Amino acid sequence: MTASMQVNGALDFKHVPQWLDKAKELAAAGELDLAGVTRADSAGLALLLELTRRAQALGKPLQLRNPPAQLVELSRFFGLDTLLRFTDR
Numbered sequence: 001m002t003a004s005m006q007v008n009g010a011l012d013f014k015h016v017p018q019w020l021d022k023a024k025e026l027a028a029a030g031e032l033d034l035a036g037v038t039r040a041d042s043a044g045l046a047l048l049l050e051l052t053r054r055a056q057a058l059g060k061p062l063q064l065r066n067p068p069a070q071l072v073e074l075s076r077f078f079g080l081d082t083l084l085r086f087t088d089r
Contacts, residue, residue: 004065005029008036011044011071019047027054027062035066045074048084063087 005026009015019026026032032051037044048064055062067086075081 003029004031004033006033006036009038011037011040011047013041013043016043016047020050023047023051023054027051028058028060029062030055030060031063031065033065034068034071037068037071040068040071040074042074042078044071045078045080045084049080052084061085 007019007026011019052062052064062085064084064086066088072081072086075084075086
């Protein structure tokens with residue numbers, strides 16, 4: 001069964017260390033709702049890649065739901081959109 005967790009606030013260089021403290025729980029959730037993300041930068045993308053890697057190591061996919069446009073555009077710019085599983089509900 002997939003559990004969904006909310007990700008709210010900034011996913012940027014300043015705030016990523018706080019999210020990394022919860023990385024194990026976030027990666028195991030199976031689904032992250034990103035609708036509450038207010039700002040993101042390359043550090044935020046790196047976090048999502050790390051969470052995706054950790055989820056794969058656990059043998060489960062990580063769905064990234066409701067990403068803000070800024071996050072989708074950044075992932076396309078860096079060529080990461082094929083690695084990150086962004087979906088809208």
